[in-house]
Amino acid sequence: MPNPFLTLDAPGKRVLFMGNEAFARGALEAGVQVASAYPGTPSSEILESIASVADQFNIHAEWSTNEKVAFEVGVGSAISGLRTLVSMKHVGVNWIADPLMAVNQTGVRGGLVIIVADDPSAYSSQNEQDSRFYSYFAEIPMLEPCNPQEAKDAVVEAFELSEKLELPVFVRSVTRLSHSRGDVSLGELRRERNESRFIKDPKRWVMVATQSPARHKWLHEKQNQMREETEELFLNHLDLPRGAESGVIALGVPSTYVSEAMELLNLEDKVAFLKIGVVNPLPTKKIKTLLNTVEKVLVVEEVEPFVEEKVRAIAYEVENRADIRGKLTGDLPREREYTPDIVLKALAGFMDVEYEPRSKELRERVREAEDIVLPRAIAMCPGCPHRATFYCIKQALRKTGEKGIIAGDIGCYNLGAFPPLSMQDTTYGMGASIGVACGLAHANLPERVIATIGDSTFLHAGIPALINSAYNDAKMTVVILDNLATAMTGFQPHPGTGITATGKKTVRVDTETIARACGISSIETTDPYDVEKTTQTLMRALQSKEVNVVISKRECALDAQRENRRKGIAVHPYTVVKERCTACRLCATQFGCPAIIWDKDGKADIDALLCTGCSVCGQVCAAGAIVEAK
Amino acid sequence: MRLEEANVLVAGVGGQGNILASAIISKAAIDSGYKVIASETFGASQRGGAVASHVRISRRSLSPLIPEGKGDILLGFEPVESLRIGAKFLSPEGIAVVNTRSIYPVDVIIGNRAYPSVEEILRVLGGLSSKVITIEATRLAEEAGDPLAMNVVMVGALAGIERLDIELAVFKKTIEEMVPKRTIDLNLRAFDAGYGDIKKKIEREAP
Numbered sequence: 157m158p159n160p161f162l163t164l165d166a167p168g169k170r171v172l173f174m175g176n177e178a179f180a181r182g183a184l185e186a187g188v189q190v191a192s193a194y195p196g197t198p199s200s201e202i203l204e205s206i207a208s209v210a211d212q213f214n215i216h217a218e219w220s221t222n223e224k225v226a227f228e229v230g231v232g233s234a235i236s237g238l239r240t241l242v243s244m245k246h247v248g249v250n251w252i253a254d255p256l257m258a259v260n261q262t263g264v265r266g267g268l269v270i271i272v273a274d275d276p277s278a279y280s281s282q283n284e285q286d287s288r289f290y291s292y293f294a295e296i297p298m299l300e301p302c303n304p305q306e307a308k309d310a311v312v313e314a315f316e317l318s319e320k321l322e323l324p325v326f327v328r329s330v331t332r333l334s335h336s337r338g339d340v341s342l343g344e345l346r347r348e349r350n351e352s353r354f355i356k357d358p359k360r361w362v363m364v365a366t367q368s369p370a371r372h373k374w375l376h377e378k379q380n381q382m383r384e385e386t387e388e389l390f391l392n393h394l395d396l397p398r399g400a401e402s403g404v405i406a407l408g409v410p411s412t413y414v415s416e417a418m419e420l421l422n423l424e425d426k427v428a429f430l431k432i433g434v435v436n437p438l439p440t441k442k443i444k445t446l447l448n449t450v451e452k453v454l455v456v457e458e459v460e461p462f463v464e465e466k467v468r469a470i471a472y473e474v475e476n477r478a479d480i481r482g483k484l485t486g487d488l489p490r491e492r493e494y495t496p497d498i499v500l501k502a503l504a505g506f507m508d509v510e511y512e513p514r515s516k517e518l519r520e521r522v523r524e525a526e527d528i529v530l531p532r533a534i535a536m537c538p539g540c541p542h543r544a545t546f547y548c549i550k551q552a553l554r555k556t557g558e559k560g561i562i563a564g565d566i567g568c569y570n571l572g573a574f575p576p577l578s579m580q581d582t583t584y585g586m587g588a589s590i591g592v593a594c595g596l597a598h599a600n601l602p603e604r605v606i607a608t609i610g611d612s613t614f615l616h617a618g619i620p621a622l623i624n625s626a627y628n629d630a631k632m633t634v635v636i637l638d639n640l641a642t643a644m645t646g647f648q649p650h651p652g653t654g655i656t657a658t659g660k661k662t663v664r665v666d667t668e669t670i671a672r673a674c675g676i677s678s679i680e681t682t683d684p685y686d687v688e689k690t691t692q693t694l695m696r697a698l699q700s701k702e703v704n705v706v707i708s709k710r711e712c713a714l715d716a717q718r719e720n721r722r723k724g725i726a727v728h729p730y731t732v733v734k735e736r737c738t739a740c741r742l743c744a745t746q747f748g749c750p751a752i753i754w755d756k757d758g759k760a761d762i763d764a765l766l767c768t769g770c771s772v773c774g775q776v777c778a779a780g781a782i783v784e785a786k
Numbered sequence: 787m788r789l790e791e792a793n794v795l796v797a798g799v800g801g802q803g804n805i806l807a808s809a810i811i812s813k814a815a816i817d818s819g820y821k822v823i824a825s826e827t828f829g830a831s832q833r834g835g836a837v838a839s840h841v842r843i844s845r846r847s848l849s850p851l852i853p854e855g856k857g858d859i860l861l862g863f864e865p866v867e868s869l870r871i872g873a874k875f876l877s878p879e880g881i882a883v884v885n886t887r888s889i890y891p892v893d894v895i896i897g898n899r900a901y902p903s904v905e906e907i908l909r910v911l912g913g914l915s916s917k918v919i920t921i922e923a924t925r926l927a928e929e930a931g932d933p934l935a936m937n938v939v940m941v942g943a944l945a946g947i948e949r950l951d952i953e954l955a956v957f958k959k960t961i962e963e964m965v966p967k968r969t970i971d972l973n974l975r976a977f978d979a980g981y982g983d984i985k986k987k988i989e990r991e992a993p
Contacts, residue, residue, distance in 0.1 A: 160963075172813045172822065303823065303847065336825035336850040337809060339816045412849035420853070496853040513855035518878060521913045525873035528902045528910060530866055532799065532891040534835035576896050744896050753890055754897070765924075765933050 158208030165345055173340045175333040178304040179271055180205035182311025183241045184213060186267070187346035190233040191217045192226040194616065195645035196245030197280035198334040199273035203243055204648065207657040214349075219648055219657040222586070222616040223248035224255065227270070231259050234268035234324070235361060236354045239315055243271040246285045247585060253290070258363045259324060260294040261371035263378075266350050267318035269311060273329040276458045276493035280331070280644070282566060282583055284491060286459035291326050291436035295375055297382055298326035298435040299391055300408045304338040306433065310391060312343065317385060321378055328435060330458060332409045332493060383437045391433020394442045396449060402507060403428035403446045406456035407435065407463060413499035414456055420500060421509055438466055447476040454506045455482035458494055481506060533574050538751040539713035539768030542569040542637050544684035546579040547747050547776065548708075549606065549635065551687075552694035558604040560698075561596055565589035565618075567610035568644045568712075569637050576748040580608070587617025590625060590634055597630035597703075604698050605632040611667060612642040612650040619670060625703045626675030633697045634676075634705045636667055637684075639712040647715055671705045678704035685710055687775040713768050729767035729785050730774055732760045736781035747776045788951045793852045794944070796839040797871035798863030799889045803937035806964065807861070808839035810941050814960040815843040818952045825850035838871045843950065859949055860915070861940045863923070864889050865907045872911050880915045883943045883984065884908065885923035885936060919947070919987055926979040935976035938965070942980025946988070954981070 161171040162181055173181060179202045183191065191210070193203035203217060210217035216233075220226035223244045230242035244252070249272050259268075272290070275281040291298035297317055301310040310327050318325040359367055386392075404427055406414040411431045418424045430446050432439060446453065447470065455464040461483035468480050481487045488494070488502045504511040514522065536543045546569075553560045564570055564580035565588060573580035582592055593607035609618050614636050622634060642648045649655040654664030671679050678700055682693040690708060697704045720727065729751075737759040743752050744760070751766035752773060762773075764785070774782040794811060798804040805826060812822045824841040840852045857875040862868025862884040872882055886904055893899040912918045921943055927936040938961060944950070945957050958974060965973045 170816060172809070172816050303850070332825055332850055336823060337812055338823040338850070339821050409850065412847070413851075415847075416849050416853070496849055496851050500853060513853065514878075518855075518914070521910070522873045525869050525910050525914060528906060529870045529873070530891050530893060530899055530901065532836045532866070533893065534800070535892045537801070575892065741897055748892060748895060750890070750892065750895060752895055754895075 159205065161342070162205055163209050163212060164342060167342055167344045169342050170339045171342060172337055173304050173308070174201060174337045175304050175307050175329065175335060176201035177205050178307040178340050179243070179311055179327070179329065181340070181342070182308040183269070184209070185308070185343045185345055186312045186315035187239055187349055188241050189215060189238040189266070189349060190230065190240040191215060192220050192229040193243045194220055194223045194226050194248060195642045195648040196248055197645050198275060198331040199243050199245045199248070199271065199329070200645045200648060201334070202271055203657065204646070206241070210658050217657050219650060221651060223251040227252035228255050230268055231255060231264070234264040234266045235262070236266065236352050237350050238266040238352055239350055240266060240268050241271065242268070244273070245281065246272060246274040246287045247281060247283065248272070249287050249290050256290070256294050256324070260296050261368065261375050262360055262363060263322040263374070264318065264324060265322065267315035268324040269314040269318055269327060270324055271311070271327045271329060273331065273334045274459060275331050282585060284459055286462055288328060288435045288462050295379065296323045296325060297321070297386060297437070298328055300328045300433055300435050301333065301391065302408050302411045302431070302433065303333070304336065304340050306391065307333060308340055308343070310433070313389065320385060321382060323378060328408070330409055379437070383440070386434045386437055387439045387441055389434055392439040392442060393431045394446060395429045396446070397425050397428060400426060400428040400449065401451045402426070403430065403450040403453045404456060404503070405430045405432060405443070405446070405453055405463065405467060407432045408458060410456045410458055410494045410499060413494060413496045414503065416496060417500045417503045421504060421507065421511060423503070423507060423509070427507065432463065435463070438463065440470055443467055443470050444474050447471050447474065447478050450478060452479035452481065454487060454502065455480065456488065456494070456499060456502070457482070534571060535574065535748070535750055536568060536571045537713055538749050538766045539770040540568070541639055541684045541708070541710035541713065542572060543577065543747065543749065544687065544770070544772045545635065545637050545690065545708040546572045546577045547772070548684060548687055548690040548694055549579060550577070550746070551691045552698055553604070555691065556695050556698050558698050559602065560606050561601065561603045563589045563593040563596060563605070563607045565607070565609040565613050567613050569608055569610055572608070576745050586613055587621055590618050590621035593632050593634070594621065594625050594628065594630040597632040607632060607634045609634065609636055611636060611638040611640065611652050614667060615651055615665065619674060622671060622674040622676065630703055631701065632703055633694070633700070634703070635694070636671070636705060636707045638667060638707055638709040641712045641715055643712045643714065647712070667707055676703060676705050678702060679707065681707040681709055683710055684708045685770055685772055687772060713770065717768060727767070728769040729764040730762050730769060730771065730782050731785040732762055733781050733783060734759055736779050738779050738781070740778070742778060743773050743776050743782065747773060749773055789858055789949050791844040792858045792950055793856055794841040794843065795852065795857045795860045795871050795875055796841065796863070797860060797867040798837055799867060800835050800837045802863045803934065804837055804839050804863055807937040807941050808841045810938070810957070810960050810964055811841050811944065813964065814952050814956050815950070817956050817960065821845060821847060823848055823850045827851070836867055836870060838867070859944065859947070861944055863936065863940060865904045866902065869907045869911050872914055876915050878915065881947060881949065882911055882915050882918045883940065883947065884911070884918060884920050885940060886920050887922070887924040919984060921980065921983055923980060926983060927976050930975040930979050931972040935973055938973045938976040939980035942977040943984045945977070946981045946984025
């Protein structure tokens with residue numbers, strides 16, 4: 157259901173937006189004409205929001221096969237003069253680095269805005285990564301908003317800036333901003349649309365050896381203009397109370413923790429505060445003013461000590477001896493997302509004041525509570541076809557007497573790494589399962605090498621690696637866990653689904669056909685809900701001498717449930733025949749569906765509210781005690 | 787007693803719908819003239835892990851997370867999650883409304899750990915706050931037509947404790963706007979069930 161406020165033409169009205177919706181609204185207010193992305197938490201809702209209103213606003217919105225393609229789509233439209241938005245999660249920028257490092261030198265004609273959402277704490281990612289480095293690497297501007305209102309306003313500004321400078325402009329988000337919700341005051345929707353026209357200019361658009369240094373010079377000549385256009389931007393703000401001897405520099409969401417901590421610690425009149433919203437170029441005049449006023453500065457920023465190092469360089473340049481503190485001095489942690497309490501503690505330490513929100517007695521009670529509270533590991537959903545596939549791989553390995561090394565990939569099936577399945581031995585980045593498996597296969601290990609990869613991830617980056625496995629004869633089994641969705645990020649369609657981002661029917665790309673075209677001759681497709689057949693199929697694959705592919709295909713259980721609800725189809729949950737249950741716990745220790753619980757006799761029970769009726773636990777049970785409820 | 791500003795926590799397990807619940811509360815607060823910022827702390831973007839929403843209702847701009855010990859109201863969708871979040875964020879003056887239906891973590895399903903008794907959880911939570919009210923929200927949602935509407939029962943419970951300056955009609959209008967059309971009646975029944983249950987409990991306590 158699209159958020160009705162995305163398209164509302166009511167300047168000044170305050171509405172509720174998720175951070176990502178605010179980014180999307182910003183693009184709509186700026187008159188965006190093309191939007192492309194590949195789904196990735198925490199960035200996915202940006203393109204989803206734009207796609208939900210694309211027809212109404214005459215926007216071309218697409219889920220591209222990967223971030224690099226999405227960005228190249230953006231380059232093509234922006235050099236044709238159109239206002240273009242490309243959005244991605246932090247690791248997506250690694251994919252776009254190649255074209256980015258050329259389009260920064262050709263420049264663009266229509267505004268090209270790249271939103272990159274970092275994931276401090278790696279809540280939904282393989283790593284923590286500070287994408288701000290890319291703005292210096294590519295020598296292009298980057299804005300960093302701190303709340304949903306600034307998120308919207310920053311995108312509008314980024315489009316203006318991009319067209320003024322003829323450069324792509326980054327907007328950096330983080331999970332805490334993209335997935336927060338807050339009130340946003342709407343702005344005006346730009347009526348004007350850029351004209352679409354490609355002006356042939358090989359000296360500019362053809363980046364070949366003889367002309368590239370000239371374009372690099374052009375980029376360097378832009379740097380002064382970049383500084384002039386951004387120093388006074390609304391995203392930067394310096395508050396300099398009279399007599400302040402200490403200062404704080406903060407960026408993004410942590411700057412909101414600083415504001416609140418100053419209030420809780422009664423420091424508002426004592427500490428100077430420079431809130432920075434432009435990462436590149438930094439507001440050096442304001443930084444110098446602050447450094448020349450105070451004795452010490454605390455830099456509060458998430459992920460790397462990026463600005464902290466630059467502030468040190470600026471201090472050196474103006475021969476300033478202020479004590480610059482932050483991550484490098486151990487005042488703030490190097491890893492994980494900040495919280496209000498991390499910032500409160502750091503600021504209290506920096507200013508040498510006390511902060512303790514709880515009495516001693518209360519702290520003891522909190523400790524008592526912490527002793528009782530159980531950890532809650534994330535788990536695959538009840539009825540998840542991936543759990544069934546992993547169970548069958550485990551059975552096939554056992555029955556063939558093989559030991560396996562399983563190279564995993566990015567998606568829900570990564571949860572197969574956790575007990576009781578414990579069926580992932582490596583995870584790197586998108587598509588890395590097959591590439592890493594190629595290396596494992598050539599390492600002459602005694603184990604059988606298996607790569608597990610989802611359908612969307614296979615299309616994103618698995619194909620070149622699969623070609624490589626056939627071409628270079630890597631003996632291994634590639635299991636494609638095809639659940640017909642990009643499920644982990646929220647069920648976006650992909651080329652294998654035959655549906656576009658705007659819900660239109662399109663060509664359906666067939667995984668099996670692709671695998672065959674990659675040079676794989678042994679391909680079998682199986683339904684993981686059929687445990688016996690899937691196990692047999694995998695046993696054949698594991699015993700094969702050549703690289704082979706097993707496609708384990710079954711619709712995502714959440715998607716299927718949603719579809720059933722819509723159609724009013726009732727679920728037939730399973731139940732336990734108590735007389736037959738031997739309390740062996742095989743269903744839990746080997747399979748581990750969250751719908752399986754325990755009664756007071758230690759026998760299995762099934763939570764009918766959670767059960768999807770997939771039947772797999774019934775096939776797992778050796779005693780035949782789990783049956784469909786009558 | 788209505789609060790001028792309120793930090794509301796919604797604690798549950800992924801898939802229980804606490805993001806929708808916190809979005810309903812947030813929008814109802816904005817439509818009542820407040821500024822709002824809300825966000826979640828969670829394990830992953832899909833089901834099974836612990837999810838806590840922080841909803842900050844105020845007259846000014848605040849950060850998207852509640853500082854430890856500054857929570858005024860806890861809506862606990864599940865007992866262990868209520869204690870996890872209550873212990874960390876609830877103020878000793880705060881109030882907790884707890885759905886008593888447990889969802890077992892994988893460790894309990896496998897048999898590595900035992901789930902603590904709900905009585906014990908409530909006792910400890912009681913020592914960390916001014917008041918704990920229990921509610922069979924999942925059962926009330928089932929009676930309203932769908933156990934998944936438990937989240938909206940809990941929004942009704944929030945309205946029932948009458949700590950926020952948000953009219954009942956605004957809550958109901960917000961629910962109508964934010965849930966799928968075909969589930970509006972169901973969700974309004976769920977809201978009323980939660981509201982009614984809590985009101986009854988509070989009136990019974992009154993001297």
